[in-house]
Amino acid sequence: MNFFKEADVVVIGGGIVGTAILRELSKYKLKAVLIEKEHDVAMATTAANSAILHAGFDAPTGSHKAVMNVRGNIMFHELEEELNLDIRWTGSLVVATSDDEMFSIKELLARGKANGVQGLKILSKEEVLKMEPNLQNVKGALWAPSAGVIWPFTACVSFAECAVQNGAEVLRNVECLGFVKENEAICGVETNEGVIKTKYVINAAGIYSDVIAKLAGDDSFSISPRKGEYILFDKAVSGQLVNGIVFPTPTKKSKGILICTTTHGNVFIGPNANEQDDREDRAVTAAGMDEIIKSARKLIPDLPLNKTITEFAGLRAVSSTGDFVLGKSKINGFYNAAGIQSPGLTSAPAIAEYVVNELISEAKYTVKENFVKDLPRRKPFLRMTNEEREERIKQNKLYGRVVCRCETVTEGEIVDDIHSSVGATTVDGVKRRCRAGMGRCQGGFCEPTVALILARELGISATEVMRSKGKSPIYYPKESR
Amino acid sequence: MEYDVIVIGAGPAGMAAAQSAQENGAKKILLIDRGMVTGGILLQCIHNGFGVHQYGEMLTGPTYAQRAYEQIKDKKEITLWLDTVVLTVTAKKEVTCVNPERGVKKVVGKTIILASGCRERPRGAIRIPGQRLAGIVTAGAAQRMVNCFGFIPGKKIVILGSGDIGLIMARRLTLEGCEVKAVVEICPYSNGLQRNISQCLNDFDIPLYLSHTIVDIHGRDRVAGVTVAKVDEKMQAIAGTEFQIDCDTVVLSVGLIPERTLINNLPLQFDALTGGPLVDQHRQTELAGFFAAGNVVHVHDIVDYVTEEAMIAGKFAALQAQNNVVGGRRVQIKCEKGVRTCVPQFLFLPDVAEDVKLYLRVSKFVREKHLVVKSGNNVLWNQYLMAGRPSEMIMLDIPADSLQNVTDEITVGLE
Numbered sequence: 001m002n003f004f005k006e007a008d009v010v011v012i013g014g015g016i017v018g019t020a021i022l023r024e025l026s027k028y029k030l031k032a033v034l035i036e037k038e039h040d041v042a043m044a045t046t047a048a049n050s051a052i053l054h055a056g057f058d059a060p061t062g063s064h065k066a067v068m069n070v071r072g073n074i075m076f077h078e079l080e081e082e083l084n085l086d087i088r089w090t091g092s093l094v095v096a097t098s099d100d101e102m103f104s105i106k107e108l109l110a111r112g113k114a115n116g117v118q119g120l121k122i123l124s125k126e127e128v129l130k131m132e133p134n135l136q137n138v139k140g141a142l143w144a145p146s147a148g149v150i151w152p153f154t155a156c157v158s159f160a161e162c163a164v165q166n167g168a169e170v171l172r173n174v175e176c177l178g179f180v181k182e183n184e185a186i187c188g189v190e191t192n193e194g195v196i197k198t199k200y201v202i203n204a205a206g207i208y209s210d211v212i213a214k215l216a217g218d219d220s221f222s223i224s225p226r227k228g229e230y231i232l233f234d235k236a237v238s239g240q241l242v243n244g245i246v247f248p249t250p251t252k253k254s255k256g257i258l259i260c261t262t263t264h265g266n267v268f269i270g271p272n273a274n275e276q277d278d279r280e281d282r283a284v285t286a287a288g289m290d291e292i293i294k295s296a297r298k299l300i301p302d303l304p305l306n307k308t309i310t311e312f313a314g315l316r317a318v319s320s321t322g323d324f325v326l327g328k329s330k331i332n333g334f335y336n337a338a339g340i341q342s343p344g345l346t347s348a349p350a351i352a353e354y355v356v357n358e359l360i361s362e363a364k365y366t367v368k369e370n371f372v373k374d375l376p377r378r379k380p381f382l383r384m385t386n387e388e389r390e391e392r393i394k395q396n397k398l399y400g401r402v403v404c405r406c407e408t409v410t411e412g413e414i415v416d417d418i419h420s421s422v423g424a425t426t427v428d429g430v431k432r433r434c435r436a437g438m439g440r441c442q443g444g445f446c447e448p449t450v451a452l453i454l455a456r457e458l459g460i461s462a463t464e465v466m467r468s469k470g471k472s473p474i475y476y477p478k479e480s481r
Numbered sequence: 482m483e484y485d486v487i488v489i490g491a492g493p494a495g496m497a498a499a500q501s502a503q504e505n506g507a508k509k510i511l512l513i514d515r516g517m518v519t520g521g522i523l524l525q526c527i528h529n530g531f532g533v534h535q536y537g538e539m540l541t542g543p544t545y546a547q548r549a550y551e552q553i554k555d556k557k558e559i560t561l562w563l564d565t566v567v568l569t570v571t572a573k574k575e576v577t578c579v580n581p582e583r584g585v586k587k588v589v590g591k592t593i594i595l596a597s598g599c600r601e602r603p604r605g606a607i608r609i610p611g612q613r614l615a616g617i618v619t620a621g622a623a624q625r626m627v628n629c630f631g632f633i634p635g636k637k638i639v640i641l642g643s644g645d646i647g648l649i650m651a652r653r654l655t656l657e658g659c660e661v662k663a664v665v666e667i668c669p670y671s672n673g674l675q676r677n678i679s680q681c682l683n684d685f686d687i688p689l690y691l692s693h694t695i696v697d698i699h700g701r702d703r704v705a706g707v708t709v710a711k712v713d714e715k716m717q718a719i720a721g722t723e724f725q726i727d728c729d730t731v732v733l734s735v736g737l738i739p740e741r742t743l744i745n746n747l748p749l750q751f752d753a754l755t756g757g758p759l760v761d762q763h764r765q766t767e768l769a770g771f772f773a774a775g776n777v778v779h780v781h782d783i784v785d786y787v788t789e790e791a792m793i794a795g796k797f798a799a800l801q802a803q804n805n806v807v808g809g810r811r812v813q814i815k816c817e818k819g820v821r822t823c824v825p826q827f828l829f830l831p832d833v834a835e836d837v838k839l840y841l842r843v844s845k846f847v848r849e850k851h852l853v854v855k856s857g858n859n860v861l862w863n864q865y866l867m868a869g870r871p872s873e874m875i876m877l878d879i880p881a882d883s884l885q886n887v888t889d890e891i892t893v894g895l896e
Contacts, residue, residue: 232605236745280701281612283610283611284608284610284612284613285610286610286696289608289610306606307606308606308608309606310603310604310605311605386577386585386587389579389584390584390585393581393585397582399581400579400580400581400582400583400584401564401566401580401581402566402568405566405742406742408568440600440603440742441601442603442604442605443603444601444603444622445600445622447618448630462630462632463632467703469701469702470702470703472614472616472702473703474615475626475632475633475634476632476634476635478632478633478657
């Protein structure tokens, strides 16, 4: 059989879980390759979620979800510096508005303590309002100081780029179509580009992780997509909303519709939680928006709805097992990191550590001595001091040209993001990395320009530049006359 | 570096403001723009119809911009910084800006004129349901793509909103070979000028659906179609009236908002309806020495009035920079009875009264009314209005004599 590539381990899926696994693998003397069917990493669940690093009091004690959440939260505190992650450690509040809910948050407190979450306490109404003066109907809240909010796109890119820096490979636009087995053990991954020879496969395919598992012969779980919709507000009205992370008291189905300030200072409300069959339908619905607005108004009645800048929806991979599906499967050489819904983002580094440890204990690869854990520092122009800006512009003039006015993103940053090791190839890819187009005009002004910069830097025609997934051009040629 | 007047934005407002500041004695004027040339958004408006009031001619946008530039280009008092973006403006009138060659520069003005124009309302601001796809562009972005970059945004187009840029783009895209399938407007009337309805839609048989809106956008990666529905008086979609239009592009012309990001954090008040800062008739905001002109104050339908208004701002900024200011008091102008907005929102009443021009918009279509300006029960000015529509700005010229008797708050309304 012909192989287009040989690896020791193939990771399927370039979301936060897959890239964290790839980075973990790159600590060992082995050849790790990640394949992602889309043109970029962080394209599905990682791209549309609440971006919260949960403290870990929600999941049942002893579950993978609980263990990975608490461990992942601790790991993110360490990774923040190494990977130059964009995190605000705000702490989180679960707000109770009735006596029943006060009872519920006390249960959460007890569960959190059992899960090993540090620093949890119940706050009085006055203490809550001191932190979040705009909240209404508050009786008290559960305070979790270790929670935070992260910028998930760059986190995912940083995991991937750290892995690449340590010899791993990220192949985008490569889709897993099946597996090659020998003596019931995995020995290759069939893709649209050909077969990759490998000894091990780790399935981190998110919404499609059950499909991939079935292709390998593992039908131990199934995934149902659960849609969550969000509404994002202009930074200008953040002061009328919240400073940190505010959850309502959870129900059985979800943690509820929260109000949260992102790492960049925009407030969002969401998500709701609706099961669906379709694995690609990320449409925002009128009913969904009404639902989240209605719910958020319980805590902040006076929402500035004329200051919304975008709405989006993400799909979460809910496993039939009720928990994360982690580790060795019944198929030799096939490992799962599947069914990763909330708190999956927080858990990602812990899941990576867990699954890779399990693989290493079987495969006996040895640790690299020269693993480079730190990524080069890159500070957004917006957050530089004027002295730092001056210095940067002296090195590269393109840092003196602002392309995205709303988020103050320079041409230099865009070009650097296109040429980095897991670089942007689309307008959305640029947007996720450096935020050009993330602001109040939502790319109305800069998107056409960003597309032209991509064409120039990638050496392609403007009509070949895609906005995001699949065939999504920005420009069409004018008809020749 | 200290300047008499720093003008932020070199579109029609900024250029006129700089010109007027120079003509009124300012010696050091800095005009800053992010573009590679002056002109701002006019450069992408290649249709004609500009300049009827200012020049008595029908000019294209770029020609109008060129005319304005001719007035300032050889003035030694005016320094022009292009390819330069203003990062911050402080209440002390320090302006920090950045350019690839100059790097980061901090300059100080005795006065500042904000002429940063407006921006387009994005999809997210009106919360249209559906997938997030390629093929949804604002009308201004589509205009830049077609007229400045030489591409089309798609082939089968539905335009949401019938503001002027939407209408202009319906014609432009048709001329470029696109099929413009419909213009969909949620209001029972168009928000564009009558002449544009006639010249851009009727002349090309493009259907205009009034009291309709897009309730869903379909497709996976790129727009594949939209669902349109009729709306009731409260602008809520009426179930059962939905129909599909097959298209690959949705062009949004759903409103312009003053681009006031730079002054959001200054101690200023903003007009909830125009979106711009409150100004007096000299276009001075509540913060002494801060002026604003053009679409950052309120969105205009005709550029000639932008120029006219910016000339006033430039003049009074220059006078103030030279400490040549007269004493007086400020009274508020309140809109009532069918008048939706009025700029200025304040009148500065100097010791010696001066002529004042009010720019008004009405809330809904009206016929045969009187526009009445009062101070208390005292009628200052009364002007017959044959017809008024929300999309067209109405001007009221009030002579100085009529303003002698202002005692307290001024009201302007329809009677």
